Amino acid sequence: MKKWILMLPILFLTACSDGDLAKVAKQMVVVSQAIGQVQTDTIAANKLGLIDENLTANILTVCFKVNVAGKQVDSVIRSIQKLDPASRLQLVNVITPISQALDPTQISFIAGIKNADTKQKVEAGFLLARSTISAVQLIIASGGNN
């Protein structure tokens, strides 16, 4: 009997279906770091004259959109307890602007970066952010069953 009483709090702690929110939150950390790296690499390259002002501004503008939408995603996650249909819809609405901002057609201007190293870093950062957001969309679409 004592064992059961001791186990109950642990069972309570594991019964809640918020593991999917943890997965999404973890992915948002990855996105924020990937975008931060893109910005840092871009600004450093600009200082060195490896990338021009317009391209730098364009990249930072895309990053800014992702940062703003990312904070909205975080805010929605804080307000929900689990991934039910209503909260999934809320999340889809705030995640869509991120995937749109990172869509290859929207960031095609990075092809204009002449310095190969900078171009590779920016592409890799955006790719990481985009694939991470795709993973988030899969978690949400699956209703947390993946």
Added chain:
Amino acid sequence: MELALAILNLLNVASPGIAQLVLLVKQKDGTIGVVQMLDQADAQFDANMKQASDWLAEHAKKA
């Protein structure tokens, strides 16, 4: 074990407040890191926005 889980599932279904309470306990307990991860992501997003704004402001001055 099955009985305990069944009771917990019933409680979760019966009262949405229970799920909220469990989440609060877990957050306090540190068992999960959802809030901590969101804090980390938010802090990084904030830092990113400041970095981008600073650069844009600086370069707008030059232009």
